[in-house]
Amino acid sequence: MAESTVKRRKRGMSRLERKNTLIAYSFLAPNFLGFAIFTLVPVVCAILLSFMEWNGGSISAIKWVGLDNFAEIFKVEKVAEKWAEGNYFYFFNRVDLGIALKNTVFYTVVTVPLTLVCSIALALALNKVKGAVAFRTVFFFPYVASMVAICVCWNFMLMKDGPINQMIMALGINFNKSWTADSTMAMWAIILVSVWRSMGYYMVIYLAALQGVPRELYEAATVDGANKWQQFLNVTLPQIKPTTFFCSIMLIIGCFKIYDTVAIMTEGSPGRATKMLVTYIYDVAFNQIKYGIASAISMVLLILVLIVTVIQFANEKKFANV
Template identity: 50%
Template sequence: MTNIKSLSSQKNKKTLIAFSFILPNFVGFFLFTLIPVVFSLVLSFMEWDSFSKPKFIGFANFTKMIHDETFWISLKNTILYTIGVVPLTLICSLGLAILLNQKIRGMKFFRTAFFFPYVTSLVAIAVVWNMLFHPTMGPINQFLKIFMENPPGWTSSSDWALMAIVIVSVWRGMGYYMILYLAGLQGIPREIYEAASMDGANKWKQFVNVTLPSLRSTTFFVTIMLVINCFKIFDLVQVMTGGGPGRATNVLVYQIYNEAFVKFNFGYASAISLVLFVIVLSITIFQFKWNQVREKA
């Protein structure tokens, strides 16, 4: 009987210790994620400027969104940004991973060098690239003047500003996703490549028939992460262009920031954030369903 009580006491003690480790995460999630999300959901049906008392207005914020030209421009810019960043990052990160998976001199240095931008301050990156993209004094346009008379205006041009942010985003992110692809490549058994080579498959056929199928799960994960991060883009836009020129780089999260902390229209900002959440959730669910269909095929 004493042994049973002792075992029960030890079990309860271990359970208590386990809960003590995970409790801070639960408290943090509850205070800094769950409560703000619920508050934002409620606030999307309100009119509130943070100074006066919240006023319930039903679906007026969502009705306003339908007729708000700036919202549709920011949604279009976000989609165009995503369309530009996702495939370019996938191609660049996979290409780098394949290149740096070879036995070459200085491999560790190059891996670190390509990963370094990801852990560098976004503000610092944006400031440096703004200097590089300067329309008259920037080294990029100084080089392009060798081949063309009028190089792009980049961040000062409404036609090129979004492309400039896409370029910086791909440059910054490809090192991180390269590491994920490297992990996937190193998990592919060499015997498969040897068997394919014995069957007469050249390097291209090995890439198409062995490498790509083996990296399907990695590519799926990378794509989901890229899409989510693209719809959350804010820092580079804020520092590099401020949503301009005009509204050329005004993306959804930047509009949420502008509505909430510039115009103090927290109700409308919450409504836009709710729509953004629904869009990202829908895209993620679609990607999961599509991946399941491909795996069954």
Template identity: 40%
Template sequence: MFTKREKWWGYAFIAPQMIGMILFSLLPLLFAFGISFMHWDGFGERTFVGLENYITQFQDTNFRAALRNTTIYSLIVIPGGIAAALLSALALNKVKGKDFYRMFFFMPVVTSSVSIAVIWMWLLNGDFGLINQVLASVGIDGPNWLTDRRFVLPSIAMLSIWWGLGTNMVIFLAGLQGISRSYYEAAEIDGASAWQKFRNITMPLLSPTTFFVAIMTVIGSFQVFDQAYVMTQGGPGNASYTLVLHIFDEAFTRSSFGTSTSAAMILFVIILIFTLIQFTVSRKWVHYEDNGR
């Protein structure tokens, strides 16, 4: 049991974090929830309108386009990002100089998102971009990646997979290094193939790490903003118009904070639902080494 003095010291140590979370996370969230039921331009009086802002959003073609685009983008980024990170981690797990490669892959993560987007605008330029030049060298006529409605979302998704590769790869690499070598030695004695070891040892014991990466990737993919804002401004047309870009436009372009926060609340609910579904489904496939499952 802790003494009263030790308990107070514990409260003192967690107080800064708790105060920060309340002031900068919980209170703004509650304020935004209240604003979502009002008409407000950010300066004048607030008028309560009930569910009108939410109804308006679902009737808004821009919101529906943003929801569709964000969903398509997420369907590309989530499996693509997880698979690329896992394969990269598996490749580096047995390579000498892992620290160097880990730093090399992680460098884009700590680079400014605007800088990354500008560089990829040049790489994806349909006229003189490096990617199309490489394709032309092998006889392939590359498309206009950022101005063609068919390719703009996959292009932004490709950037996002590359950009997030470092973080997810490092997490997977840590998970792989936490798996005891004794499991593989026992499997080798039994004559297990490389695929059997991966399927029956690596994947089950790596499932908690995969679950964490999946949760973070889902949340990040639905919150995509920087890439679309810098590279395309949501164009061509509304082909790369995302939910967070729509929230930004409603608030800071149209000065409609009520509809902006209602869209943000809808996005919050979408992410919450997907997260809860993942937690529910995870009980069937996530295995923890120390709980006997």
């Protein structure tokens, strides 16, 4: 008797479960409908496009080419040829996709931790000082101003003999080249502007997060004899883990997708020193009019980001509060 009851329950959902699921769906519906129509469908189309050839013209001109696009962007034949010759880094040094990948990954690996550290530090500092509101507004400003104005302004400041270089020289370091004209420094110019711009944004998110850490936890820690630094490590950080998860994912995705800053500040120059994945995509899609190939490059980007996201997602489940 007990067995059959158990068996019956396992088949299909109970009425309660079904009701809950329906309710859940009703919550999702408004957002999901708009999202599905205006975002999800185009994204799926873009995925499909990466297997097709479409160089402008009407939709009837689209044809299926399978993995050809990918073979072309990875320059499979040429890379194999060079590999056989002993030139192992040909892909990363000479092929557009390789260069873009290398630059984008470098940029991400540097910018994400820098921004996170700066924004947490700022949030902590501005949680309790006097005049916090004024400071917060100041630090949030860069995010709010128009990209054109910011990039033009920073370009000007990073010129040879500009204010930044003058400060550097004053510190005794012998460097006086226009940042955006130098293959190495152009990347750092972009990193600088990006961190400058985003730290206010993520500072705001962390501020909201810090509001939620219960004071009792800090009090308990003080009683236990923990100093400020220990409290930070053992109380604050763990408590804001979901926020850090959010911020790091958004930052990583944002860095992989960087476009505006590069397009306005350096246009990928000098040469291909600051060619990023999305500037490459933009060039292929809108200057060379090769939509299929552009989609293929986007797929590479998507897969990379997905891998990183899934890893982080798996980690998050360990700390989630649900």
